[in-house]
Amino acid sequence: MQAVMTAEEMNDWLSEVFPQIKGQFVVHNLDGVNTVMRMVISDQHLRPGGTVSGPTMFTLADVAAYVATMAVIGREALTVTTNCSMDFMRKPESGKDLIAEARLLKVGKTLSVTNVLIFSEGGSEPVARANMTYAIPPKKA
Amino acid sequence: MQAVMTAEEMNDWLSEVFPQIKGQFVVHNLDGVNTVMRMVISDQHLRPGGTVSGPTMFTLADVAAYVATMAVIGREALTVTTNCSMDFMRKPESGKDLIAEARLLKVGKTLSVTNVLIFSEGGSEPVARANMTYAIPPKKA
Amino acid sequence: MQAVMTAEEMNDWLSEVFPQIKGQFVVHNLDGVNTVMRMVISDQHLRPGGTVSGPTMFTLADVAAYVATMAVIGREALTVTTNCSMDFMRKPESGKDLIAEARLLKVGKTLSVTNVLIFSEGGSEPVARANMTYAIPPKKA
Amino acid sequence: MQAVMTAEEMNDWLSEVFPQIKGQFVVHNLDGVNTVMRMVISDQHLRPGGTVSGPTMFTLADVAAYVATMAVIGREALTVTTNCSMDFMRKPESGKDLIAEARLLKVGKTLSVTNVLIFSEGGSEPVARANMTYAIPPKKA
Numbered sequence: 001m002q003a004v005m006t007a008e009e010m011n012d013w014l015s016e017v018f019p020q021i022k023g024q025f026v027v028h029n030l031d032g033v034n035t036v037m038r039m040v041i042s043d044q045h046l047r048p049g050g051t052v053s054g055p056t057m058f059t060l061a062d063v064a065a066y067v068a069t070m071a072v073i074g075r076e077a078l079t080v081t082t083n084c085s086m087d088f089m090r091k092p093e094s095g096k097d098l099i100a101e102a103r104l105l106k107v108g109k110t111l112s113v114t115n116v117l118i119f120s121e122g123g124s125e126p127v128a129r130a131n132m133t134y135a136i137p138p139k140k141a
Numbered sequence: 142m143q144a145v146m147t148a149e150e151m152n153d154w155l156s157e158v159f160p161q162i163k164g165q166f167v168v169h170n171l172d173g174v175n176t177v178m179r180m181v182i183s184d185q186h187l188r189p190g191g192t193v194s195g196p197t198m199f200t201l202a203d204v205a206a207y208v209a210t211m212a213v214i215g216r217e218a219l220t221v222t223t224n225c226s227m228d229f230m231r232k233p234e235s236g237k238d239l240i241a242e243a244r245l246l247k248v249g250k251t252l253s254v255t256n257v258l259i260f261s262e263g264g265s266e267p268v269a270r271a272n273m274t275y276a277i278p279p280k281k282a
Numbered sequence: 283m284q285a286v287m288t289a290e291e292m293n294d295w296l297s298e299v300f301p302q303i304k305g306q307f308v309v310h311n312l313d314g315v316n317t318v319m320r321m322v323i324s325d326q327h328l329r330p331g332g333t334v335s336g337p338t339m340f341t342l343a344d345v346a347a348y349v350a351t352m353a354v355i356g357r358e359a360l361t362v363t364t365n366c367s368m369d370f371m372r373k374p375e376s377g378k379d380l381i382a383e384a385r386l387l388k389v390g391k392t393l394s395v396t397n398v399l400i401f402s403e404g405g406s407e408p409v410a411r412a413n414m415t416y417a418i419p420p421k422k423a
Numbered sequence: 424m425q426a427v428m429t430a431e432e433m434n435d436w437l438s439e440v441f442p443q444i445k446g447q448f449v450v451h452n453l454d455g456v457n458t459v460m461r462m463v464i465s466d467q468h469l470r471p472g473g474t475v476s477g478p479t480m481f482t483l484a485d486v487a488a489y490v491a492t493m494a495v496i497g498r499e500a501l502t503v504t505t506n507c508s509m510d511f512m513r514k515p516e517s518g519k520d521l522i523a524e525a526r527l528l529k530v531g532k533t534l535s536v537t538n539v540l541i542f543s544e545g546g547s548e549p550v551a552r553a554n555m556t557y558a559i560p561p562k563k564a
Contacts, residue, residue, distance in 0.1 A: 020185065044161065054222040055200040062195050081195040083365050083415065085226040085508035087536050087554060089529040105540075105549055106512040110392060113510050115538065115552060117528075126528055129538060129554060131510060133365065224506050224556065226367035228395050228413060230388040246399075246408055247371040251533060254369050256397065256411060258387075267387055270397060272369060272411060274506065302467070326443070336504040337482040344477050363477040367508035 001032035001107055003071045010067055017077045025063055035068040035102040038121070041095075052092040057118055057128045061086060064100035065114035065132035072107050073136060082111065083133040090127045093120040098127075111135050142173035142248055144212045151208055158218045166204055176209040176243040179262070182236075193233040198259055198269045202227060205241035206255035206273035213248050214277060223252065224274040231268045234261040239268075252276050283314035283389055285353045292349055299359045300345075307345055317350040317384040320403070323377075334374040339400055339410045343368060346382035347396035347414035354389050355418060364393065365415040372409045375402040380409075393417050424455035424530055426494045433490055440500045448486055458491040458525040461544070464518075475515040480541055480551045484509060487523035488537035488555035495530050496559060505534065506556040513550045516543040521550075534558050 005013070007027045015022050029036045037060075045056040062081055069079060092098060099119045106113040111133055118128040146154070148168045156163050170177045178201075186197040203222055210220060233239060240260045247254040252274055259269040287295070289309045297304050311318045319342075327338040344363055351361060374380060381401045388395040393415055400410040428436070430450045438445050452459045460483075468479040485504055492502060515521060522542045529536040534556055541551040 018188075047159075049219055051221075054203050054225075055196055058199045058225075059196040078190055080192075081229055083226075083228050083510075084195075084199075085224075085367050085554065087224050087506075087528075087556065088222055089531075089536055105510075105552055108512075113512055113552065129528055129536065131508065131552060131554065133510065224369075226413065226508050228365075228387075228415065230390075230395055246369075246411055249371075254371055254411065270387055270395065270413060272367065272413065274369065300470075329441075331501055333503075336485050336507075337478050340481045340507075341478040360472055362474075363511055365508075365510050366477075366481075367506075369506050370504055 001072050001104060003030055003032045004074050005030070005071055010071065013070070013075055014063075014067070027067055030067065030071045032072055033104050035064060035071060035100075035104075037064055037067060037100050037102075039098045039100070041097050046094070050094040052098065054088060057088065057098065058084070058086060058130070060098055060100050060118060061116045061128070061130035061132060064102040064116050065112070065130075065134060068102040068104040068114045069107065069112040069134050069136070072104065076137060078137055079134050081132055082135045084130060086128060086130040088128050090125060092127045093123065096120040096122065109136070142213050142245060144171055144173045145215050146171075146212055151212065154211070154216055155204070155208070168208055171208065171212045173213055174245050176205060176212060176241075178205055178208060178241050178243075180239040180241070182238050187235070191235040193239065195229060198229065198239065199225070199227060199271070201239055201241050201259060202257045202269070202271035202273060205243040205257050206253070206275060209243040209245040209255045210248065210253040210275050210277070213245065217278060219278055220275050222273060223276045225271060227269060227271040229269050231266060233268045234264065237261040237263065250277070283354050283386060285312055285314045286356050287312070287353055292353065295352070295357055296345075296349070309349055312349065312353045314354055315386050317346060317353060317382075319346055319349060319382050319384075321380040321382070323379050328376070332376040334380065336370060339370065339380065340366070340368060340412070342380055342382050342400060343398045343410070343412035343414060346384040346398050347394070347416060350384040350386040350396045351389065351394040351416050351418070354386065358419060360419055361416050363414060364417045366412060368410060368412040370410050372407060374409045375405065378402040378404065391418070424495050424527060426453055426455045427497050428453070428494055433494065436493070436498055437486075437490070450490055453490065453494045455495050456527050458487060458494060460487055460490060460523050460525075462521040462523070464520050469517070473517040475521065477511060480511065480521065481507070481509060481553070483521055483523050483541060484539045484551070484553035484555060487525040487539050488535070488557060491525040491527040491537045492530065492535040492557050492559070495527065499560060501560055502557050504555060505558045507553060509551060509553040511551050513548060515550045516546065519543040519545065532559070
């Protein structure tokens with residue numbers, strides 16, 4: 001699997017299709033298989049006790065799998081998540097951004113499957129894991 | 142399994158522990174097994190194409206499982222999600238709130254398991270399904 | 283969703299396509315949404331400690347979702363599982379058969395989604411829950 | 424995380440606690456994080472069309488996660504699977520054994536989480552992915 005977009009092009013694309021999350025996500029690296037990206041954490045992402053909320057980590061996993069898939073199939077804004085599963089394994093460190101490492105396992109005609117590990121920045125052990133399936137719209141004739 | 146809180150008490154509790162989501166979630170019914178609740182959908186929950194975003198549906202499933210668990214074990218704000226899995230099956234109708242029907246399948250000493258179906262209000266077929274596991278903190282001596 | 287096969291026809295079909303499991307599975311009821319079936323448990327399904335093994339419960343969930351899907355789309359032996367998630371919640375009672383209650387949540391052109399609860403026969407609380415996605419082969423022209 | 428058993432000791436242990444699967448599973452390598460093992464495929468593992476069955480791949484994922492966990496916590500036969508999720512992504516090649524690569528993501532006091540990729544022997548793309556959670560029994564005083 002080969003990337004058809006650079007990290008810079010991907011960041012531009014994210015800002016365009018998801019203007020409401022502008023500045024929250026930054027793609028650092030991508031190739032046809034692996035993607036590394038950051039989610040900038042602020043107060044809106046926290047839960048009682050100061051930890052990052054589950055929905056925030058879901059959002060990062062979802063965006064990381066979207067980026068990993070787009071990197072190979074190109075700009076397809078209407079691609080949609082059809083399945084996911086997550087384990088929340090450790091409490092993220094408060095005051096740290098989250099880093100996602102995504103690995104694209106399959107891109108078929110109709111769907112992609114991606115594994116994602118999420119870390120607190122600088123941490124060596126994952127705070128969460130996810131797998132996401134995206135449905136890919138059929139090519140227009 | 143028997144409920145130790147009413148729907149009204151639960152709504153008060155949600156407003157207290159999650160002030161940032163005040164007004165977005167309303168519990169309609171709960172007993173020791175089944176919970177029905179609403180998520181009020183607004184523009185912030187939408188994705189390109191006008192559909193409700195995956196993270197929004199995740200948030201509803203997460204809150205519904207939290208409510209189903211709290212209804213039986215009582216107020217435990219630090220209870221945390223440890224695992225979830227979701228299928229996004231149909232496009233939610235735009236302009237409609239989401240309704241979650243949660244069924245508590247297990248409450249043990251250390252965790253609870255809940256099935257959730259999500260509908261567009263008035264719809265007969267679920268737009269998403271989820272299962273959520275919550276970790277329950279040990280009782281203080 | 284409407285059933286195109288009876289429970290009796292389904293049992294005949296299972297014996298034909300899965301001769302190696304003949305006698306292990308019995309469909310009791312099916313309609314276009316709900317399916318109830320039994321798995322006859324014997325020594326080969328047990329783990330150390332006398333409990334029914336995880337792979338055995340997976341097999342039952344897989345067959346129950348297959349039956350629920352076939353009941354609506356008709357005989358399609360090449361339909362394959364593409365995704366599943368399971369929670370193993372309680373220890374099945376030794377010496378009891380397992381009963382699966384499957385609920386078909388979606389049948390689309392390319393896939394079906396089914397929720398399954400598994401009980402020890404006579405038990406009121408589920409020992410396991412599963413959700414299964416089956417890929418449906420395209421109709422021949 | 425550090426291994427307390429060698430691959431050879433693990434193979435001996437598997438034969439002892441699961442005599443019914445003797446000869447079907449061989450651990451090739453293990454350390455405190457990564458485990459590589461083989462499942463010897465024979466006719467009993469096949470489905471109509473000649474492909475390896477879903478329950479067979481579930482069994483391999485389950486055993487691989489068990490081995491990855493045991494490698495760190497030591498011999499605990501009563502450890503049980505509590506949650507799993509799998510994607511079946513490609514048709515395994517008929518006539519080939521399956522190879523599992525497991526990566527232990529967490530070992531806590533009460534549970535472990537493991538990612539597993541499954542390949543047909545010699546293949547470069549995974550046929551399935553899984554994540555498995557095992558419950559670890561409390562230490563005896």
